Amino acid sequence: MPSIITQAPVRNQAFYMDFATFQAEDELFMAPTNYLKANSAAFNQLLDLQLGADPTAGQSDENPIVLDGVSKVDFERFLGVAVAANYQGEPPVALGIPYWLSVLKLANLWGFNDLRRKAIGAISSGELSIMERLSYGRLLKVEKWVAQGYTELVDRREMMTEAEVGQIGWNAMLKICKLREEFYSLKQSASGPQASTVHSPVTSASAVRQAFAVELEEIRAVAHALMVPVAGNSGDSDLGSEPDART
Template sequence: MDNVANSQKYVRDSLYYWDSVTFLVEGVLFKVPRRYFEKNSNIWSDVFTLPLGSNQAEGSSDENPIRLESISSIDFQRLLMVMYPENSLSQCVKMNQDQWVSVLKLSTMWGFDEIRKKAIAELSKINMDTLDKVVLARSYSVGDWLYEGYTALVKREASLSFEEAERLGYEIAFRLCQRREAAFRKAGFNLHRSFQGLGTEICATFRAELIDAGHSGRPPQDFHLGAGFLERL
């Protein structure tokens, strides 16, 4: 009883007394400080509006975790690797494309803006397949990737395959093929063809998709679509 009485006199430090939260994802329990979730995501801030201090509160214990039904445990672990790098190998092991895609997926879903920016920056350093870049851009609203990817698909020598058209969706694939035919007709079929004005045409053709993905809908002023464009993607 004395210990209980004494503990009631203590004051919790405002900066360094952290509550933890327990998640259950695909049968795997994760217990982490809830501070980052609460401070950096409006979605999770709303979730934690209700107190988690009692044994009955969801997320307060292994017996009563917050159950995340719609995501994979590996995706969640990869997000935590970036969120809490001091507890992972991410500081000394370079994360690959699949790992950063997991981070991009969940940071976009939950509104972790800084982590999302980091994931986009790291993935931008990777020489991703153009079609993968377009699919990711459309899934997770990365406007610059969508602009770059559509432009590269229009400029490349090979036309879209049936499998690529399926991945893109037939309407987008059809419009890309139309734009490619018009661009090649205008540029000429030679090794040193010029695609002057293609950026503007791409933005006009796919304006709605680009804006939905967070792009301005206008070609960057310093973006030159010269002969070396494909090598820069």
Template sequence: VEDTLFRIPKQHLVGKSEAFDSMLSLPQGGSEPEGVSDDRPIQLSGIKKIDFERLLQVLHPIDTTKQPELSVNGWVSVLALSSLWRMTVRKSAIEHLTVSLSQISPADRIVLGRKYSVAQWISSGCEELASRVGVVSLEEGERVGLSTALRIQHIRESNFTDCLQRSAVYGGSGSYYCGNCCHYHLCAQMYPSGQSFDLHTVKEKVGNLFEAELKDVEAEGAGFE
């Protein structure tokens, strides 16, 4: 990997990845397969050394009594390689990253969810972008794609309109009381701090507008199991 030779106990790879099972199997004719000696190492082209080292921390931990402590980026590296090589440790990487979603920006959740077939992350990212006070930035729109940004903005406008039509009552004090947000707001400032819309409503609308994509991603993710 990047001109670095790694010597790994075979048992940490065999049975945990179809790709490595194939690479370490004997070729026809009984000649020595790759990966059993320094003279014939398995060449992992296009793989970054840091990503491979992070994967090894999980496959071959120094302390076998506990899980390695990796950063969010570390677990993303593990997820990337375990997805590429269809390794069983992919499930563990997804679980660790799901617990740490608050450390991952909503746009990155959507991007990672699509890249590695994790529907829950896509939903989470869309829901946060659609429910927060701040609008989707240009940078976020570029990352998630125009279609996604437009659907998220549609949800925001829909909820804001519903909020005004059903729950906003104008008072003599020059402020609106929003029953959806349970706050009084000045005419020029309709949003409270924090969340701007009812999360249950946002979740439902995200599920409806992204239903087809989420189903496809769930099916792709199930293919790794």
């Protein structure tokens, strides 16, 4: 009777998960690592460093992979979206801006370009004040938020407060005041007797991009540097910029 040749079983791509135990501050997390390792070169490097020093790291509560400098709140929120991205497509519930800010912070830290884009889109669709847009945009390297914040300061009628000047800096304040004067003069000319001959294709948004070109380029360059593709995964060719970054 001929012998039966059996083929070795293969692992199901969707439901064969690797898990590891992580520690953020004083809290332990057991999380699937398939998506994390497949989408972040920086996260792979973090794992390699700890596993190189101790091959049993992450295999128990007594020997977790320690995430230095990562808050437990940020990591919990990040995992909520990362796990959904791998197994559900989208988070099962609507999440607020603070939640997405945590996701964006760690997406930047570990170079998760898809989660960065998702977080920026979710936050952009919410309500941010002018100064929140500028503050978060500078801190988390989102070029379009910074450009939008400066443009809103140019367009609004109210003068900047002392606190706002302290936050954006005197150099930025002087540029905004100069742009306000220029656009006020254009508006006055447009409403005067020579209005029919006055035409300027320059908008406040385009003027802001020109006046703050150096700062915006620096933010764009840092954002690009944060997003390092995993070897063998080309990802997105425009790694450092979010959708419609210049609108």
